[in-house]
Amino acid sequence: MTSLLEKISVSSSVASLNTQAAKLTLVAVAASVTTATLILGYQGSQRKRRVKQLKDDLRKSIPPPPTFDDFTDLSDSGNQHNTGSTALRLPLPAFQIHQHRQLLQDGSLVVDEELIREQLSRNITFLGEEGVEKLRNSFVVIVGAGGVGSWAASMLIRSGVGKIRIIDFDQVSLSSLNRHATAVQADVGTPKVVAMKKAFGSIAPWVEVDARVELFQEDNANELLSGNPDYVVDAIDNINTKLALLKFCFDHKIPVMSSMGAGAKADPSRVQISDISETFEDPLARAVRRKIKKMGVDTGIEVVYSTEKPHHVKLLPLDETQAQEADEYAALPDFRSRILPVLGPLPAMFGMSMATFITCKIAGWPMEPLPIKLREALYLRIHRELRVREGKLDKGIEAIALDRRDVGYVIEEIFRGKSAVSQSMDKIGLCRWKRAEPLSLQNVVVLTKSEMNRHAKLPLDADLVEVYGQEVVDYVEDRFREESEISRLR
Template identity: 60%
Template sequence: MSKSPFTDAIAALASNHQVQLAMTAVGASLVTSFAFTTYNTFQRNARTKAAKRDAPDVHLPFTRDASGIGFTKEEKYDEEIIKEQLARNIVFLGEEGIEKIRHSFVIIVGAGGVGSWAALMLLRSGVEHIRIIDFDQVTLSSLNRHAVATHEDVGTPKVIALKRNFEQIAPWAKIEPLTQLFNKNSAPQLLAGNPDFIIDAIDNIDTKLALLKYCHDNHLPIISSMGAGAKADPTRVQISDISQTFEDPLARAVRRRLRRMDVESGITVVYSTEKPNIKLLPLDESRIDNADEYATLPDFRSRILPVLGTIPSIFGMTIATYIITTLASYPIQPLANKNRDSLYARIHRDLQVRENKTYGTDIIPLDKRDVGYAVDEIWRGRSVISGASEKLTLLRWDKTQPLSLQNCVVLTKEEAAKHDAIVGKPEDYYPREVVELVHARFKEEREFAMFR
């Protein structure tokens, strides 16, 4: 039988000594690779089984400490397990940074959409002592934004739902769930223990102000969440001092009321520069006459603010990131909003030019900060006539009176040109609703001026 050319070629290769050596090497490599992979798989499975075997039961008893607030646990956990769980953070922040985080104590007031996400990410990042304060329970409507709550948690206090979940993630952490309503009278007890950080995740403005004022007066480090409701743009979420916020109605209200408490700045906040276009949902007609009866508590909001569930989570994770980087001495540096600063500078220049041209004034009594205050605080960043928010300028309302915060209005440039042409009192020129709004804002500013 004749041999084919292919068979002859194979025979020739097989008789070649170099080819034989190469084939032997390839075969040995395959065997070695298989053995190495099998060994690694075996070792990994063995470590996993050992970790599960050595990890204590996560459902562990808690006992009150001497203060009556905190909880103590005596169980010990394998340090290698904890460090393996935090391995990625250790690589990022270093051993020293992680140790600072692990030995920190954070108090979270408010366990809703923002607070629950902040608490969850602090726990996952290594914080081993967390106190969570909230009087409210999980509802079906809160499942769109709560970090851990499920259908089984509906009707359960939010802090208990968090504690149950957290024990499954980091059973060695000390979690203090306090089902209580924060107020200025309970503050000394609820905030006791020298916390490294306090998170304000409260959506009731009076309670929020009580917390911020207490922390400011007692030099307790706090970061506060402003309004996450009615927002949808994640690129607008910012970190800044309360004095530098804008476009956030809740931040504006908090800012102005804090001034009345002699607090100008020094409180870090997370807020959104997005202009909300969605308002509170109307009450059912049957509830209008007795709206207060449908509030969670007296003085709490009874109407519903639409919330896109993703935004509170972003607020919460932003807060957690700020805290863990600060604790680890890896501080982030939030970008200043240069666009707003440039807007104030431009409006200030326009005001100087107008005052000089119209009244012969070389020096005006308002600086750039005053201009920013007038634009965003008094006039909410909008023209008093049209409500427009573009191409704005600042000018005197009554041309016969000196320029001041109580005699200047925000208009568009086109509206300002018409205003300059008015002869006589502006009250005789504009519609009644515009005049009433101007006078109401001036009255409001006179009241706030006592605290500036």
């Protein structure tokens, strides 16, 4: 009995001790939580105070917007660089860029090297000191200061090119503003090259900008391309002038990059860079390729182009009066007088692609654009088979009117990869539509192999409506009209 009482007493003592320990633990935890809360609260308060202080300091460092009173007449200021004309002084930004600039008596501006290097720091990191030095010592000529040329020039000076010459005869118009890199409404009526030079002075004032309000022509090519340029940008939209520029550069071994048609395009994924000989499915590129080949140039000209076809846009029509006096509505004789629809971002992409390519080439950065190969083996086979069929119709023929690039263009873009008769995509090929007429882009259709065999057995003067029905004939004629319209778009 005594032993049992002792055990109960010990158990009670242990329970009492456990209760006291639990109470002490709870008190300790509560104290810790309170302390942590106070510490975190204090830290949060301090953080808010520091953030507020930083914001206040930042606001104080930014000058207020300029008012009329902030503009000061410096004509009598005694400034040693004053030439007697009235100058205006604007409030300076907080980081005091003016300390890095010096205006000389001849009006030229010298910019501190530290400022230049800071502005080009990302380029230096990417291309290296040697690459950027090559750019800063380079000279690029841009012919054409519209949607493509303005973006090419803008990105070239931002990338570090030390000297550019911009050549264009045209003025800024309101309709230019949807695609021009630098023009604003205040520039309307101003020569494009003048507006660009003004803008570039505020972007990279150390770059030498030679603005020429002139039309590039074959007889002034020597003067306009003088000075041993490292590269020439062809952003001309008149094909004859474009050909003259490309031929001159080719003959004089001046590196040149040419822009093909950016108008009436919308798909950015179709923009490509290649040699002129590798272009396909671009109407302007096809015209340039064929004409310059007759001038003795097969390859050696880099181009930016789009494989997209402008299916759903048309040239703005001329009214009756304009049609009778079309030349009066053109900028110059032999220049187009009808307006080509242009979606602003596409010319910008063309220009920036050219600037990127040229920047890397001058800086020595490795760049080899990858040529596109879309069903190339299929096109080669179809072209070979077409030559065989044409040889049977025209004995002794050595060449046909379509090359392998035209094959891809007709199949993919005109007939959407399907037979004109059955809409089948199986074992397709090309053949003349009207067998008595010469092969051309308006007289070639996509048919399946079995359809071509039957078509080849038709009489030369067969009535195609009787053979295929009015619906098929109308469809083919619609395709030909579309191709004709595409070929006119430049």
